[in-house]
Amino acid sequence: MIVVNDIHKAFGAVRALRGVSFDAPDGKITGLLGPNGAGKSTTLRVLYTVLKPDAGTARIDGVDVVADSLGARQRIGALPHGAGLYPHLTARENIAYYARLCGLDKNCIEAKVAGIIELLEIQDFADRRTKGFSQGQRTKVALARALVHDPQNIILDEPTNGLDVMATRSLRHLILKLRSAGRCVLFSSHVMQEVAALCDDIVIIAAGKVAMSASAEGIRNQTGCDDLEDAFVHAIKLVEAE
């Protein structure tokens, strides 16, 4: 469960976030939708605690990301945008490294890593060094790495970027699996169709503000647009008009 309450963040003169609030409940997939530069990545970075908000609060399962950032990170599996692997380690070693860093019990690490490799269907290249992996293979390993400690909350920053149809499909299946396991999945995207197809709740973000936050159905109703893309454009125009 992720609760974001009125977050502000500025980088020098650039006001990246100007009061972002939304909830991402357990057992649901929440999509953070917005044009490039809207503040999606900044919001997610605040949530996985590599950035500190200037104002506002964010809680992961009730743990404040500023007051107890370590505790918040324990409850998160994060896949930052363009996450890189260690090219001299095999996929399995990359995953095991994160498992160890997360403090998993020594005896169960091997089984845990094997389990996540199976879940993500990456057995074929699990024991190859990751140097020269395709974008799809890399994303899968990075995702496996982020999920190895069984986090309740999963934050994915543009996970489908650079993936082909097959890889996107299997990622979508995985996200649905996580939802049925009762996890809280929050992912960002600038691809409308993807968000519409997958998300229970959609948070449209533009110019550092939440333009609209509802289900796909709710957004259509609120904007009076039948087509979600039109609704998206409409919502963004509302914010930018302010």
Next chain:
Amino acid sequence: MSTLLVVFAKEILDNFRDRRTLVSALVMGPLFGPMLFAFVISLSIERSLSDADRPLELAVIGAERAPNLVRYLGSRNLEVVAGPADREAAIAAVDNGSLDVVVVIPEEFPAQLADGIPARVEVISDQANTQAERDARRARGALEEYALEIAAIRLVARGVSPLVIRAINVDDVDVSTPSGRSAILLGMMSYFFIFALLMGGMYLAIDTTAGERERGSLEPLLALPVTRDQLMLGKIAAACLFMALSLMLSLCSFYVALKFMPFEQLGMTPNFSPLVVVCAFLILIPFALLGASIMTLVASFTKSYKEAQTWLSIVLIAPTLPILIVSILTLRPQLAFMFVPSLSQHLLLVDMVKNEPVNLLHVAISVTSTLAIGALLTWICARLYRREGLLG
């Protein structure tokens, strides 16, 4: 603590698989430095050794006019060969470098010698050419000795002791010990060790910030439930290990290389026993923490791997500065110098190689001050690693 060890173990594994790190840590620093050093030293030793005894072919014009002189030159390892046709040809030959030195014995030489007036001999050489001038000096020296010998014979013939023309007898007394002399040559080797040590950890230091960032692996790493201090310390510890490895290899390769150098022939006996190797390692190793932290610190300000490499090459040279300044000003070792990292290690090492007693107080100050500065820099690194700007 366990996080630190996990990071440490991963860095070791990762870097042992990285050819670039391995080459710089285990080949470049340890082998290249001592090899180059050994090559330069043995070359200069060869040269200075062989000069005096090496048979030299000396072109002489008019050798038939002075058979005794030719015989004398022969006894000094100067083998007389026929020179160019005449004086002009000789000057041309020396000028274009086909001959280094030509001795001209004029026609009137036998007559002047017989009459007891100074007999003229010309030595044609190019004094701007240092290599050729060395040979010319040998020819000139031999001619002067011949002149002295003849003068002595003449004095004896007149019933005068030849000692009257030796008013002063100059004797050089050299107080330097054989080990001391070698210290001059070996003084520069302490820098090679520091260089090897720094090279060993350079790529790991870059990787901690610029490398991880460029690869995109820094952000997911920071999103893990671990503190940044532990990540940082684990990486610095791994860099220190590689530095220690590099230093050890370079000391060993030096130990081997020195065995093949003809120091005895120069009257030098550098003290580089296995015990000295071990002590040198112990004296130099505190520099690893300082080196790892300062390189991590410098790399953390850079935007990319390339930029980090550029800046770190300056860090590689920096430790020479205090050594250089003290050598140029020829300052004697003193207590205050022991507070200066790299300089203190250098001075202690030189003392050991010179086989002079090493001041234990100096060792203690050198070790503690180097470690203290290293710890301070590590602390600053950790502070910087906590910044938001780290992600770039």
